Amino acid sequence: MVNEVNSLSIDEQKRIVEEKWPEALKKEKAAEEEKHLPPLPSAERYSLVITRFSPNPDCVLHLGSARAIILSHEYARMYKGKFILRFEDTDPKLKKPVLEFYEAIREDLAWLGCKVDEEYIQSDRLPIYYKYAEQLLREGNAYVCLCPPEQFRKRILKSAPCSCRDLSPEEQIERWRLMLEGGYGEGEAVVRVKTDLTHPNPAVRDWPALRIIDTEKYPHPRVGSKYRVWPLYNMAAGIDDHLMGVTHVIRGKEHLTNQVRQEYMYRHLGWTYPEAIHYGRLKITGAFLSKSKIVQGIREGIYKGWDDPRLATFAALRKRGITPAAIKKMIVDVGPKTADVTLSWENLYAYNRKLLDPQCNRYFFVSEPVKLKVKNVPSALSAKLPLHPEKPEVGQREYTVAPKGEDTAFFWIAKKDADVAKAGEMLRLMELFNVIIKSVSTNLVEAQFVSIAYEEARKAKAKLIHWIPEGEEVSCQVVMPDASVNKGLAESACKKLKPEEIIQFERFGFVRVDKNNAELVVYYAHK
RNA sequence: GCUCCGGUAGUAUAGUCCGGUCAAGUAUAACGGCCUCUCGAGCCGUGGACCCGGGUUCAAAUCCCGGCCGGAGCACCA
Numbered sequence: 001m002v003n004e005v006n007s008l009s010i011d012e013q014k015r016i017v018e019e020k021w022p023e024a025l026k027k028e029k030a031a032e033e034e035k036h037l038p039p040l041p042s043a044e045r046y047s048l049v050i051t052r053f054s055p056n057p058d059c060v061l062h063l064g065s066a067r068a069i070i071l072s073h074e075y076a077r078m079y080k081g082k083f084i085l086r087f088e089d090t091d092p093k094l095k096k097p098v099l100e101f102y103e104a105i106r107e108d109l110a111w112l113g114c115k116v117d118e119e120y121i122q123s124d125r126l127p128i129y130y131k132y133a134e135q136l137l138r139e140g141n142a143y144v145c146l147c148p149p150e151q152f153r154k155r156i157l158k159s160a161p162c163s164c165r166d167l168s169p170e171e172q173i174e175r176w177r178l179m180l181e182g183g184y185g186e187g188e189a190v191v192r193v194k195t196d197l198t199h200p201n202p203a204v205r206d207w208p209a210l211r212i213i214d215t216e217k218y219p220h221p222r223v224g225s226k227y228r229v230w231p232l233y234n235m236a237a238g239i240d241d242h243l244m245g246v247t248h249v250i251r252g253k254e255h256l257t258n259q260v261r262q263e264y265m266y267r268h269l270g271w272t273y274p275e276a277i278h279y280g281r282l283k284i285t286g287a288f289l290s291k292s293k294i295v296q297g298i299r300e301g302i303y304k305g306w307d308d309p310r311l312a313t314f315a316a317l318r319k320r321g322i323t324p325a326a327i328k329k330m331i332v333d334v335g336p337k338t339a340d341v342t343l344s345w346e347n348l349y350a351y352n353r354k355l356l357d358p359q360c361n362r363y364f365f366v367s368e369p370v371k372l373k374v375k376n377v378p379s380a381l382s383a384k385l386p387l388h389p390e391k392p393e394v395g396q397r398e399y400t401v402a403p404k405g406e407d408t409a410f411f412w413i414a415k416k417d418a419d420v421a422k423a424g425e426m427l428r429l430m431e432l433f434n435v436i437i438k439s440v441s442t443n444l445v446e447a448q449f450v451s452i453a454y455e456e457a458r459k460a461k462a463k464l465i466h467w468i469p470e471g472e473e474v475s476c477q478v479v480m481p482d483a484s485v486n487k488g489l490a491e492s493a494c495k496k497l498k499p500e501e502i503i504q505f506e507r508f509g510f511v512r513v514d515k516n517n518a519e520l521v522v523y524y525a526h527k
Numbered sequence: 528g529c530u531c532c533g534g535u536a537g538u539a540u541a542g543u544c545c546g547g548u549c550a551a552g553u554a555u556a557a558c559g560g561c562c563u564c565u566c567g568a569g570c571c572g573u574g575g576a577c578c579c580g581g582g583u584u585c586a587a588a589u590c591c592c593g594g595c596c597g598g599a600g601c602a603c604c605a
Contacts, residue, residue: 056605094604149603157529190603201530203601211603233605256531257600280533281598333540333554339533340598347538350555357568364565389563430564454564464564506565527567 037332040075041275046247049081053109054088054237057101061108063312063327064289067282070331072250073114084244085109085116089123090236092220093213097123099221104306108314112324120244122236123222129231130180132239132269133191133210137172141268142209144175145192146184156205159197165206179212179229186214193235195264207261209235238262242271253278253338280340282331287312287345309481309523320481321502321512321525326352345481349526356502356510356525361387361394363497364466365476365505367488368415370442372467374435376449377403383432397493401432401469407449410470412489417465418445426450428457429467430506466506468492476520478511490520 043049051072055065076083085106089097102121109116136142145152145164155162167175179189191210199205209232215225231239237258241249249259256278266273288294289312297303297311307315317327330351334341362385380402387394403409411429421427421437427447428434434457435447450456457464468491476490490505497503497520501513511522 054605058605088605091604094602145603187603199530201601203530208603213603230603232603237605252599253532254599255605258605260531278532278599285538330539335540337533337540338598341539344538344556347555353567362565362567385564389565390568428564432564457564464566466565504565504567506567508565509567 037074037078037335040079040248043079049076049079050084050245050247051076051081051250052084052086052246054086055105056088056095057097057105058095059291059295060101060104060306060313060315062289062314063284064282066327066331067279068251069109069112069114070328071336074332075248082117083114085119086240087121088236089121090230092215093218097221111314111318123220126227129235129239134176136193136268137176138169140169142191142193143167143172144179145190146188157202161197182228184212186212193265201257203257204261207234208232234258234261238265241274246274249274249276251278253280277336278338279336280338283342284312285342285344308483309479310483319512319514320523321510322348322352323355325355352525360502360504360510362504362506363494364468364491365488365508366412366414366468367486367508369412369489370415370418370445372411372413372445372447374409374447374449375407377407377409381433385431397491399469399472412468412470412473413465421445426457426460426462428462428464430464434462474520476522479523481524494520
């Protein structure tokens with residue numbers, strides 16, 4: 001039967017199917033749907049999907065965290081679930097949290113449109129971790145290890161237990177009490193969770209769960225020197241995920257072995273490990289997405305601040321007019337795959353442009369202004385420039401060009417346009433009139449009025465350029481993505497712009513208004 | 528080195544679980560054209576990919592084996 005069908009040509013097969021089962025071939029409507037995230041594993045088993053984003057507040061957030069935040073939040077929304085923000089600030093020494101970042105992170109999330117349903121801070125929860133540590137110890141599922149780290153490592157590589165492992169629960173509890181009360185110094189004792197010593201991955205064998213930190217020397221920014229025993233990641237996150245009812249852990253694949261480690265603890269406590277999705281790393285070509293590099297650059301004064309346009313922090317993206325919607329769409333499109341992704345700025349810009357273009361008003365900005373002198377202007381002329389080419393209803397800017405003296409008018413045009421101007425060529429000042437170039441020098445272009453009609457410029461294939469009448473300019477600084485400043489002049493209608501507004505400077509690019517006082521300061525987004 | 532994970536056009540992604548409708552869809556970038564009083568947007572079109580080698584099968588991007596390449600983890604960090 002199969003052979004029979006295969007012996008027929010494709011067309012033949014098609015014809016037969018069409019005859020007998022016409023509905024099978026009906027083309028599915030090319031639905032222009034938004035791309036959706038793939039379904040969450042086993043979502044139906046949970047009455048309420050709960051996800052979390054758990055940053056260490058030791059730095060501001062950047063694009064590298066976007067995947068964790070947006071996937072977690074989107075999935076929570078998709079299943080009408082709950083999205084938790086949990087600050088993992090349990091290392092007052094090496095990755096010391098900084099007070100200002102707690103709030104900065106909340107602001108970033110709010111800006112991204114990721115509403116937090118519940119918030120927790122791990123440094124408030126030490127007694128909880130202590131309680132479970134004690135339970136594990138008492139039930140023989142953990143032990144206080146006094147071995148020097150180096151010695152322990154050698155043993156564990158050979159799957160050999162250390163002498164601390166088999167001490168009785170009573171002795172463990174006694175050691176634990178000493179740990180809490182200061183009987184051991186930093187690095188002298190650590191609580192380990194028992195696992196399979198023969199596990200193929202040595203990294204999961206009897207992993208450390210709590211350690212001592214000398215908080216007199218390294219006080220925690222929130223709780224100071226109140227505690228000296230601090231949980232490590234797997235202890236704190238593992239306990240919290242269960243206690244907070246997290247159903248789906250969405251985090252980077254660097255945590256893959258942490259799941260294996262935590263599963264041992266879950267078994268000891270009789271808990272079930274949540275579903276876990278481990279996505280790959282997200283990189284942007286040319287952007288530093290490493291906290292340590294960002295922090296270092298700030299400290300050395302290379303970057304002006306957390307929102308320096310060279311950085312890929314959310315603060316910087318916000319300043320540049322990259323919209324949260326664009327970031328969100330990009331991350332959703334990329335999805336939760338385990339393969340690493342390397343995006344380019346162009347990808348982000350394309351998403352952003354699509355959102356910005358229909359809604360941003362247009363203005364003229366002349367970069368590196370050069371004076372244009374036009375002779376023979378017959379009379380005062382006015383130009384009406386639409387704020388948006390596709391949306392006449394949003395209004396227009398209007399400038400009247402009155403010849404001074406006899407018949408001469410002056411304008412500012414961009415150096416880039418002046419540079420390519422050649423004597424004898426026609427140029428059209430957009431929406432105004434056509435001129436013929438007479439002469440070009442470094443800071444003056446002289447020209448002569450020829451006609452008003454746009455059609456003539458088209459016929460002559462004249463270049464269209466933007467312009468600002470002399471006297472209608474405001475000084476404007478454009479901060480570029482490389483932090484350089486492009487100085488120029490903006491048309492006077494820009495005086496009305498408010499900070500936060502995103503506009504397009506025609507033939508230049510999209511920019512976000514940052515300050516608009518004596519001088520206009522804008523940040524460049526992209527073309 | 529050990530333990531995992533991955534590899535579809537320049538980039539990203541769909542398809543892989545459950546082999547056939549995939550001579551591989553989409554977005555973006557590139558190129559060409561149309562339209563437009565922006566070098567923007569829009570519209571139309573072109574080129575471009577299943578890492579390699581074997582195997583199983585009537586049929587492999589999809590299953591199996593081997594190789595190559597890439598990534599992650601191997602902290603008293605998160």
